[in-house]
């Protein structure tokens with residue numbers, strides 16, 4: 138399927154940019170799904186392989202702690218963000234929940250993602266830390282819970298524990314982060330609950346086409362972490378020049394590049410102006426040559442030196 142075909146439907150919806158409108162979107166696997174509701178600001182929803190929908194755009198919270206985390210989440214909700222990405226390792230699950238609660242938004246109107254940290258995978262029972270995540274995130278349910286890093290010898294045990302929570306209704310969907318195709322292959326040999334998302338490092342310096350294609354080949358959605366390469370790509374002339382054409386910032390151009398690749402994207406910011414700016418990406422469209430020029434910045438390098446087959450944390 139051509140990229141244009143993939144983005145056509147969400148763009149029609151985005152053009153209307155209205156709360157409560159309904160439109161068609163092609164799924165991450167290229168399958169057209171039935172009409173899905175659209176989030177505020179024209180954010181498309183993506184249907185996961187279990188039928189649950191996830192906003193294609195959301196808010197990252199790594200390094201946001203204390204009051205900064207609470208205020209940033211509140212600001213994000215005010216600006217229309219509905220997907221929030223936290224993790225045990227970020228030590229801010231309670232603050233993310235506090236921000237959501239203080240905003241007054243209904244629980245059903247937000248999508249919360251968290252992840253089990255490596256040390257909690259290595260120190261069973263994994264239930265202890267999962268119970269704690271649920272408690273910190275409002276004690277009701279978590280929309281999507283992921284294995285944060287593929288701790289080889291603990292993946293199966295952790296996955297099977299996570300499946301119990303899906304059966305109990307305390308976690309709606311499960312997935313993983315930083316999985317290479319061989320990790321996915323191995324997990325699918327025993328998984329009874331199908332993974333829905335693989336969250337991996339994707340930005341213009343690390344475009345990850347093979348891993349994204351492989352992930353989608355398993356009918357699993359790909360989600361971009363560090364989508365702005367932690368701000369490091371924002372000085373690139375190629376990106377700034379494209380921004381001038383559309384009267385958009387470098388960050389908006391890069392985030393739009395993720396959207397047009399069909400990726401779920403979760404930029405982080407503690408700056409209210411950036412929080413407002415980053416979500417305003419559903420009113421323009423990059424050309425094929427813009428997309429190619431941004432992808433041309435690829436160096437196959439991780440911003441944090443992350444290697445899922447060899448990590449020390």
Ligand SMILES: NC(=O)c1ccc[n+]([C@@H]2O[C@H](COP(=O)([O-])OP(=O)(O)OC[C@H]3O[C@@H](n4cnc5c(N)ncnc54)[C@H](OP(=O)(O)O)[C@@H]3O)[C@@H](O)[C@H]2O)c1
Pocket residue numbers: 196197198199200222223285314315336361362363364365366367368371386388389403404405406407408411412414415
């Ligand atoms: N699964 C994993 O292993 C993993 C790893 C890393 C990250 N993640 C997730 O992915 C999320 C996003 O990644 P990230 O936090 O590493 O970094 P990022 O979103 O790529 O970049 C964040 C940086 O960009 C700056 N920024 C944001 N918007 C901007 C704008 N409009 N103009 C200029 N600068 C801007 C922010 O500064 P200001 O605050 O000043 O705006 C911050 O320094 C994380 O927060 C986390 O939820 C997951």
